[in-house]
Amino acid sequence: MYCVQCGVRLQEGAERCPLCRTPVWNPGEVAGEASYPDQLPPHYRESSRALAIALTVISVMSIAVILIICFRLYGWLKWGGYAIGAILLFDVVAVLPLWFSHPRAELLVPADHVAVALFLLFICVQTGGNWFLSFAFPLCGISCLLVTALLFLLKYVRGGKPYILGGFLLLLGGATVLIEFFEHITFGARMFRWSLYSLGVLALGGIFLLIAGMVPSLRQSMRRYFLY
């Protein structure tokens, strides 16, 4: 039995040519033995559970040691609060994803931002500063919104990557101006010292990506250059 398109001889009982997918019509022929069984291998995924356990144990022990030292030496937390906060932040950002077999970045990124915001709030309260609500909190919020939206769109929207990335760069450019504005109202710094430069560069990149999304030949050469 031969494929009428490719001219190759096919396995007995083949329904389609494996090369060109041309259907084979041969009603009298009995299916031959398959060269491989049907059973698929069990789905395998590398687990990082051991590393997660080790890092968690190290974190817990470090926190215990810091608490003992601080309370024995000073009778209160003193610098231990910062150290413990940093360890907990590390745990949320680096160790938490290791506990999941399928970590979902679009959920973990907001968790990371919440952890960072809480740590900054702690530092702000400890140092008696008044920069959290007017600077650190909006900064964390903007970053969280932008990165989560980007991850979500890249994961769940099929195609249109140049538009998503282009839009992200444009929004990021706008966000830098906002950040400078928050810096201005919190610390009294002069406006438009640096943000217009970053806005310009990011807007140029964003517009280029949007154009690439609209021009197929440009999109193809970018794919070839960056991906293949």
Add this chain to the structure above:
Amino acid sequence: MSKRWFRLDTAGLIFPAVAHSDWANVFRFSATLKEPVDPKILQQAADDLRSRFPSFYVRLKRGLFWYTLQEVRKSPQIREDYAYPLTFMGRRERQTCCLRILYYRNRIAVECFHSLSDGRGGSVYLLSLTARYLERKYGLSVPAGPLVLKAGDPPSPEETEDSFLKNAAPAAASRGEPRAYRLHGHREIRGFRHLTTGILPTDELLSLAHRYQVSVTCFLAGLMARCIMDMQDQEAPRKHQRPVRITLPVDLRRLYGSRTLRNFSLVLNLGVDPRFGDYSLQELCTVISHQLAAENTPQHMAGIIASNVQPQQILALRLAPVGIKNAVMRLVYRRAGECGGCINLSNLGLVRLPAEMAERVELLEFIIGPQLSYPNNCSVVSYGGKTVISMIRNIRESELERRFFSALVARGVPVAIESN
């Protein structure tokens, strides 16, 4: 009794470093017998070969500074094939045993993590296993030879040596190569591999290659390059195209007279740059043949060996923990390891078996898995008047296979196609 261990050879060092959560470099060699395989006897044969092939019955052990291969106490448990060859060999499996022995109907197959050995070493193991199986089943005595080692003989130290270290030149050859064209397509889910096997008469393939006045390897490489050039023509205008180069593994044992069963092969990226003009199949075959002749010399290969050996001698790298070494090797491999070629074409050549085996072995097959950065690979072995060309891919599109096998048919070579 303490377990033996081996250092990874120069070529094998890279594979644990670049393996990741869904890719590991594994290759496969299989022999199809004329009757169904008895798994119990196959397990006994595998047990018998343990002392003869100490560097195959090993697991990958990660130390603080280096990976090592540590002998395992028990032979791997043989098992049935899955729906596709070269299923993912994960970290846990590599830490248990880096060798798989499989069977399905009449076929005995061996899948081997590349840090253990290369295609030639793997073929020696598989053929020795098959010989031992036939001896146990039929009470035959298969004579030892270069491809079949006897189970009872002691292993020689030469068989487990790292021959790269002995044959490096004092100066290293340059690694710089332009980025070649990348084949691409839609990835299969869950790591499925499509295997398309073309079986063709060796004498007709040989006479076709001789018509182009080149060897079978150079002819197949030329034909593959032609097919890839045609595919690239459909994607981009000539002036924006990338070089089309076929990666040909070269067995260095013949060049340097080595008897090692560990890795001792290197790859050459041979081909043309389509931006300079079109090439006919005859021109492609001639160019590749001349490039191969010019580069496959002991002196040039010694320079390439040196470029692999020299980084191992940098003190800072030697003292670095294995995690840092891995990161460096991954970076180097991504930048230089595979960028110079479009596809591997590994030809093991003509295999001749002892008469006692030949009358019971129907077909030999050699399969290399897809690379880290390109989705198709091709391997060839000839035995018993049949040449088996195995093309594997991890993408859905079968365009390259269609063009390649159709081109052979169009030139008068009958091709029988099998697929999983």
